[in-house]
Amino acid sequence: MIPGNKGRMMRDNKRKRLTRIYDDEGLQEPPNTKEISAPEAQQLPENVHLDDEPAEDELTADAIPCDTLAAILLLKSQFPSLASKNTVPFALRSQLYTIVNDRTIVDRELDTLRLQNTLRVVKLTSMQDEYAYLLTEDYVALISRIITEQEEKGTLPEVLSGLATFGDILLPDKTGIDISHDDLLRHLQNASGDGKEVNRKVVEAQLSLLLNVGLLTRHTASRDRYLFAMPNAGPLVRAIVAGRKEVMGILSRRRHPEMFVKELEKKKLRDSRMGMQFHIRDLLGSGQLLKSTTTSGPLLRIVKKL
Numbered sequence: 431m432i433p434g435n436k437g438r439m440m441r442d443n444k445r446k447r448l449t450r451i452y453d454d455e456g457l458q459e460p461p462n463t464k465e466i467s468a469p470e471a472q473q474l475p476e477n478v479h480l481d482d483e484p485a486e487d488e489l490t491a492d493a494i495p496c497d498t499l500a501a502i503l504l505l506k507s508q509f510p511s512l513a514s515k516n517t518v519p520f521a522l523r524s525q526l527y528t529i530v531n532d533r534t535i536v537d538r539e540l541d542t543l544r545l546q547n548t549l550r551v552v553k554l555t556s557m558q559d560e561y562a563y564l565l566t567e568d569y570v571a572l573i574s575r576i577i578t579e580q581e582e583k584g585t586l587p588e589v590l591s592g593l594a595t596f597g598d599i600l601l602p603d604k605t606g607i608d609i610s611h612d613d614l615l616r617h618l619q620n621a622s623g624d625g626k627e628v629n630r631k632v633v634e635a636q637l638s639l640l641l642n643v644g645l646l647t648r649h650t651a652s653r654d655r656y657l658f659a660m661p662n663a664g665p666l667v668r669a670i671v672a673g674r675k676e677v678m679g680i681l682s683r684r685r686h687p688e689m690f691v692k693e694l695e696k697k698k699l700r701d702s703r704m705g706m707q708f709h710i711r712d713l714l715g716s717g718q719l720l721k722s723t724t725t726s727g728p729l730l731r732i733v734k735k736l
Contacts, residue, residue: 498539501529520562524715573597592636595621673702688731
C-alpha cells in the first residue's frame with residue numbers, strides 16, 4: 431500500500447458510514463476531497479508528495495464525528511425551538527436507534543462520548559430508566575447563561591463561583607449521572623479556599639444554589655447522592671409522556687392501527703410541544719411502532735403485543 435493511502439481509506443470508509451445518516455434526512459454528505467490524477471501527480475513539484483500529511487484545514491478521519499455523535503448533532507438541529515427556549519437540546523437513546531442501525535455501536539459510542547465528557551447523560555425524572563443525552567458544550571453554555579441571570583439578581587460572587595466550579599472543574603472530573611455528597615463538597619471546598627468556618631457557609635450556599643437552579647437534584651434512591659440534572663426539564667418530560675400517549679391514541683383509534691408517515695406528520699399535537707417527528711423517532715426506536723416501506727411511502731403501524 432502506498433504510504434498515506436491508509437489515512438485516505440479511513441476517511442472514505444467513515445464518510446460511507448455517515449452517508450446514510452445525512453441522506454436519510456435530505457442533508458448533504460460532507461464534501462469529499464479532490465482526487466489527484468496520475469498526470470497531475472507527475473506535474474507536482476519535487477518537494478510535494480502524495481503521502482504528505484494533510485493540511486490543517488483538510489478533512490481528516492478524526493475531524494469526522496462518530497456515527498452516534500453525528501446522529502446527536504442531527505437531532506439537535508431538528509430539536510423543537512419552542513422546547514429548547516429555557517433548556518438545551520437533547521436526544522433520547524430510542525431516537526438514536528432509528529438513525530444508527532447497529533444498537534451495539536450506539537451503546538458503545540454513547541459510553542465513550544460520556545467518558546470523554548463530550549456528552550452529558552441526565553436522568554429524566556419520573557421516567558423509569560430513561561435518560562437525555564446532550565452535548566457538554568451546550569450544557570456548559572447553559573451554565574454560563576444561569577451565571578449571568580444570577581449576577582443580575584445580585585447573587586454574591588463567592589456563592590456564584592460555585593456555578594463556575596461546577597462547569598469548569600467538576601463536570602470534566604465526574605462524567606457519570608450522579609455524584610456523592612462528600613465528593614461534591616470536596617470540589618466546592620477546594621475551589622473556595624477560604625477559612626474553614628467561612629468556607630463551610632459559602633459551600634452550603636453554593637450547594638443550595640446548584641439545587642435551586644436545577645443543575646442538581648437529590649437522588650431518591652440514595653440520600654447521600656445527587657443526580658446531574660437539566661434545568662427546566664419538568665415540562666419537557668411531561669410533554670414526552672403526553673406525546674407518546676397522544677400519537678399511539680391517534681393510530682389505535684383507526685380501523686387498522688396504521689398510518690403513512692407523511693399523513694401522521696401533518697397531525698397537530700395538543701398535549702406536546704416536542705413535535706410529531708420527535709415522537710415518531712422515539713416510538714420507532716423503543717419498538718412501539720414499526721415502519722414498513724410501501725409504494726405509497728413509509729407506513730407506520732402499532733406493534734401488536736403477544
